Amino acid sequence: MAKIAYILLCHKDPDAIIAQAERLTAAGDCMAIHFDASASARDFDRIQTALKSNPNVTFAARRIKCGWGEWSLVQATLNAVHAAVDAFPRATHFYMLSGDCMAIKTAEYAHRFLDETDKDFIESHDFFESDWIKTGMKEDRLIYRHYFNERTQSKLFYAAYEAQKRLGLTREIPEDLQIMIGSQWWCLRRRTIEMILDFLGQRRDVVRFFSTTWIPDETFFQTLVRHLIPKTEIENRTLTFLMFSDYGMPVTFYNDHYDLLLTQDYLFARKISPEAQLLKQKLGALYASEGVEFQISNEGRNLHGFLTGRGRVGRRYAPRxxxxxxxxxxxxxxxxxxxxxxxxxxxxxxxxxxxxxxxxxxxxxxxxxxxxxxxxxxxxxxxxxxxxxxxxxxxxxxxxxxxxxxxxxxxxxxxxxxxxxxxxxxxxxxxxxxxxxxxxxxxxxxxxxxxxxxxxxxxxxxxxxxxxxxxxxxxxxxxxxxxxxxxxxxxxxxxxxxxxxxxxxxxxxxxxxxxxxxxxxxxxx
Structure with missing residues (x-):
C-alpha cells in the first residue's frame, strides 16, 4: 500500500503546522518539515517540541531563509526531501505541501488512488511553446542571471537585469534539457525522487544554472522529471486543487466551500483561509475517516467563477x-x-x-x-x-x-x-x-x-x-x-x-x- 512522505514548506502559524503534522501522520503517513529560517525561532522550537515524540515526523537538517521567486525555495524543498528519503525508507510517494494546504479526501482514498495509478503527478508544460506564463518576462527568466529578490530588492533586481541586457550577457540553457514549467505542488514516486537526487549529484552544472534563474520552483522539478521519466509515466497535473483570480492571486477557500472541495478530483486543496475554522475541523476529521464515498463532479472552477463573477460590471477585454x-x-x-x-x-x-x-x-x-x-x-x-x-x-x-x-x-x-x-x-x-x-x-x-x-x-x-x-x-x-x-x-x-x-x-x-x-x-x- 502507498505510504506518503509529505514535504511541508512553512513559515508561520505553528499551531496549524502541528495540527497538520499530527493529522496526516495519524493515518500512517509521514512528514518532513522545513520551517523558514527567517521565521520566528520561538515558533520553530514550539513545533519541534510538540512533534519530537512523533516517529513519523522529521525536520530538514538545514533551514534556510526563503524568498519568493528565489532558488532558496527549491533548496529548502531539496533539504526536506533528503531528510524524508533518509528517515522514511518505506515511503512510496513524496507529496509537496504548504502550510495553507489541507486534505479534501480520506487517507484511505488517497492511498487507493496512488496504488491504482503508478505515475508521477506534476504539471509540466513546454516553457517556450506553452502559454503557461501569461505576462512578464519569459525567456529572460533563464538566459540572464538573477541574484536578487524581485520583491524585496526590486531596484537591484532590475538594475542587474537591465545591465546584463545592455551588455549582452546571456547564457546558454543546458543543451540536453527541455525546460518545462508548471505548478510547484507535485506528488512523485520514490524511484523518481531518488533518480533526481542521483542526477543532481552528477550534474552540478544543472544546479548552478537553475540557482540563478527566476522563479525556479516553477521549472526545476518540472524539467528534471520530464528529463528522467518516460512521458507515459507522468500525469501532467497536480493533485492539489488551487485556483487563481483574474488578478493572479490564489483563491482562498472558506467554511461554505466544504461540499465544493470534496467533489473535486484532487487529494488536497490550497489555500484554506486561517479564519475558516469550521472548514478546517471538518476536513481534519475527514482524513482519518474510513468508508467515505466521494462523488467527483469537478465543477469547482466554473462554479467559483460563476458565483464570484456576479458583482462584475465592466468587461475584462476591451474591443480592439x-x-x-x-x-x-x-x-x-x-x-x-x-x-x-x-x-x-x-x-x-x-x-x-x-x-x-x-x-x-x-x-x-x-x-x-x-x-x-x-x-x-x-x-x-x-x-x-x-x-x-x-x-x-x-x-x-x-x-x-x-x-x-x-x-x-x-x-x-x-x-x-x-x-x-x-x-x-x-x-x-x-x-x-x-x-x-x-x-x-x-x-x-x-x-x-x-x-x-x-x-x-x-x-x-x-x-x-x-x-x-x-x-x-x-x-x-x-x-x-x-x-x-x-x-x-x-x-x-x-x-x-x-x-x-x-x-x-x-x-x-x-x-x-x-x-x-x-x-x-x-x-x-
Whole structure:
C-alpha cells in the first residue's frame, strides 16, 4: 500500500503546522518539515517540541531563509526531501505541501488512488511553446542571471537585469534539457525522487544554472522529471486543487466551500483561509475517516467563477481599436434574436427564414459548432469569430448578397449586442423571454459546467435560486440598455402580443408575423 512522505514548506502559524503534522501522520503517513529560517525561532522550537515524540515526523537538517521567486525555495524543498528519503525508507510517494494546504479526501482514498495509478503527478508544460506564463518576462527568466529578490530588492533586481541586457550577457540553457514549467505542488514516486537526487549529484552544472534563474520552483522539478521519466509515466497535473483570480492571486477557500472541495478530483486543496475554522475541523476529521464515498463532479472552477463573477460590471477585454473603427454599413439592417434557450431561438428563426427568406445565422458568437459558410478561416473557431465579429458579420452580408440579416445571441453577450447597436447599421433586437423550470435550470447547470453528473442534489438545489436570479439579471440588463428598436416575445404573453412583437421587429405585416408564430411547440423544452 502507498505510504506518503509529505514535504511541508512553512513559515508561520505553528499551531496549524502541528495540527497538520499530527493529522496526516495519524493515518500512517509521514512528514518532513522545513520551517523558514527567517521565521520566528520561538515558533520553530514550539513545533519541534510538540512533534519530537512523533516517529513519523522529521525536520530538514538545514533551514534556510526563503524568498519568493528565489532558488532558496527549491533548496529548502531539496533539504526536506533528503531528510524524508533518509528517515522514511518505506515511503512510496513524496507529496509537496504548504502550510495553507489541507486534505479534501480520506487517507484511505488517497492511498487507493496512488496504488491504482503508478505515475508521477506534476504539471509540466513546454516553457517556450506553452502559454503557461501569461505576462512578464519569459525567456529572460533563464538566459540572464538573477541574484536578487524581485520583491524585496526590486531596484537591484532590475538594475542587474537591465545591465546584463545592455551588455549582452546571456547564457546558454543546458543543451540536453527541455525546460518545462508548471505548478510547484507535485506528488512523485520514490524511484523518481531518488533518480533526481542521483542526477543532481552528477550534474552540478544543472544546479548552478537553475540557482540563478527566476522563479525556479516553477521549472526545476518540472524539467528534471520530464528529463528522467518516460512521458507515459507522468500525469501532467497536480493533485492539489488551487485556483487563481483574474488578478493572479490564489483563491482562498472558506467554511461554505466544504461540499465544493470534496467533489473535486484532487487529494488536497490550497489555500484554506486561517479564519475558516469550521472548514478546517471538518476536513481534519475527514482524513482519518474510513468508508467515505466521494462523488467527483469537478465543477469547482466554473462554479467559483460563476458565483464570484456576479458583482462584475465592466468587461475584462476591451474591443480592439481597429474593430470599433469598422462599420457594418449605414445601409444595412441587423436583426438580433436574444434568447437563453437556444433551441427556442433556433425554432423561431427557422420559421422566420421560411416565411421571409431573410438569411438567419444561429449562435455564431456563442456556439463553437454554429453552421457557417467558408469565410477564409475566420469562421473556424469561436475565438476568431468573437475577436473579429464586425469583420465576420460584414463577410456574411457579402456572402449572402444582402443588406438584411438575422443572428442569434445569448443574453450573456450583452457586450456584443451593445457593440452592434453602436454601429452605423440599423439594429433591431428581439428578446425571447422564457420561463425556467427547476429541471431546466439543473440541466443548464450541467451544460455550462456549474454542476457535474455526480454533484450532490442538495448542492445543486442550493444553486438554483442563484442561477434563476442570474438569468433575470441578464434580461434586466438587456432591457435597460436603452436599445432604440427593442421588442420582446414572451412565453407567458397573449399570442396577439407576440404577433405584434414579431411584426414590429421584422417590419413585416401582421399576416406574415402570424404565419411565423404558427408554431405551437416553440417554447417546449
Amino acid at each position: 481599436f481597429w474593430e470599433t473603427a469598422n462599420t457594418l454599413g449605414a445601409d444595412r439592417d441587423l436583426y438580433m434574436v436574444v434568447c437563453k434557450k437556444w433551441h427556442v431561438a433556433k425554432r423561431l428563426i427557422d420559421q422566420i427564414a421560411s416565411e421571409t427568406n431573410l438569411p438567419c445565422i444561429e449562435y455564431l458568437f456563442n456556439e463553437e459548432a454554429a453552421p457557417l459558410p467558408d469565410l477564409g478561416g475566420l469562421e473556424t473557431t469561436l475565438v476568431k469569430r468573437s475577436r473579429h465579429r464586425r469583420a465576420v458579420t460584414r463577410m456574411l452580408y457579402d456572402h449572402f448578397g444582402t443588406d438584411r440579416m438575422l443572428i442569434c445571441l445569448d443574453p450573456a453577450s450583452l457586450d456584443i449586442v451593445q457593440d452592434f447597436c453602436s454601429d452605423k447599421a440599423r439594429t433591431h433586437v428581439l428578446e425571447i423571454e422564457c420561463t425556467y423550470s427547476d429541471a431546466y435550470l439543473v440541466g443548464h447547470a450541467h451544460r455550462v459546467g456549474l454542476a457535474g453528473e455526480n454533484s450532490p442534489a442538495a448542492t445543486v438545489e442550493r444553486l438554483l435560486p442563484t442561477i434563476r436570479s442570474d438569468l433575470a439579471y441578464e434580461s434586466e440588463q438587456l432591457r435597460g440598455a436603452g436599445i432604440e428598436r427593442f421588442f420582446r416575445l414572451r412565453e407567458t404573453a397573449d399570442p396577439a402580443e407576440n404577433v405584434a412583437a414579431i411584426a414590429g421587429f421584422l417590419g413585416v405585416s401582421e399576416e406574415t408575423a402570424h404565419s411565423i408564430m404558427q408554431l405551437d411547440y416553440l417554447f417546449t423544452d
